[in-house]
Structure formats: structure tokens, C-alpha cells
Amino acid sequence: MAKPRPGQPLSERETRVLWMIAQGNTCKMVARMVTPRVTENTIKATSHHILVKLGASTITHAVFIALTQGLIGTHADCGDRAAYMRHRRRGETACAKCLIGKAEWDRDWRARSVQHRQECRQGPSQRAA
Numbered sequence: 001m002a003k004p005r006p007g008q009p010l011s012e013r014e015t016r017v018l019w020m021i022a023q024g025n026t027c028k029m030v031a032r033m034v035t036p037r038v039t040e041n042t043i044k045a046t047s048h049h050i051l052v053k054l055g056a057s058t059i060t061h062a063v064f065i066a067l068t069q070g071l072i073g074t075h076a077d078c079g080d081r082a083a084y085m086r087h088r089r090r091g092e093t094a095c096a097k098c099l100i101g102k103a104e105w106d107r108d109w110r111a112r113s114v115q116h117r118q119e120c121r122q123g124p125s126q127r128a129a
């Protein structure tokens with residue numbers, strides 16, 4: 001593993017490990033859950049990298065930072081518009097990760113709408129094949 005630097009984004013693996021820790025799993029439990037299986041010390045090293053990258057003093061602090069910045073969600077499947085809608089149906093406040101995912105979807109939808117309107121105005125003969 002490369003030496004972590006403050007402000008560096010979490011890797012996919014670090015994000016997954018942090019989410020498992022946020023669910024109440026110890027490093028020993030996470031070591032048994034990830035594939036391929038690793039040692040508890042590997043997970044402890046990963047946790048240290050997470051602390052450095054997020055500028056957190058404890059793993060609890062790291063979970064708080066990651067939740068409020070939308071790096072992890074409150075459910076395993078958080079992060080897109082569908083997950084945002086699931087929060088709404090359950091009567092929950094959407095997590096930051098889902099709010100970011102929905103904002104991205106809205107931005108893409110608006111861009112697609114503008115493109116669609118432009119294509120309709122041009123008519124079928126002017127459309128690119």
C-alpha cells in the first residue's frame with residue numbers, strides 16, 4: 001500500500017472497510033469479511049490510512065467525516081437516485097451520499113432534456129445518424 005496523504009481520496013477498498021467498521025464490525029471481523037481474506041493487521045493498516053486521508057483522530061471521527069461528506073451512506077446500496085427514493089419511501093432523511101447521487105442524476109437529466117429539445121427543434125432530417 002502506498003503511503004497515504006491527508007486530503008487524498010479513499011480507495012474503493014478503504015471506503016468498503018470504513019463502511020463495515022461503521023456497521024459495528026471490529027478490524028478482526030472485517031478481516032474475515034473481505035475477499036480475499038486478509039489479516040487483522042492489514043485492516044488496522046487500512047484504518048490508519050483512512051484516518052490520515054480524512055484527517056481524523058479516531059475511527060469514529062472518520063465515520064462521522066465520511067457520512068457527512070457523503071463518502072459512505074447509511075445503507076450498503078446508498079449513492080444514487082434510486083437509493084435516494086428508497087430513503088424517501090421509508091420516511092427517512094436521505095444521507096449525504098444519496099443527496100450527492102441524486103444531484104448528479106438531476107444534472108444529467110437536465111443536460112439530456114436540453115439535448116433532446118435541441119434535437120427536436122432541428123427535426124429528423126438534421127439529426128446526426
Ligand SMILES: [Zn+2]
Pocket residue numbers: 073074075078079083084087094095096097098
Ligand atoms: Zn443513502
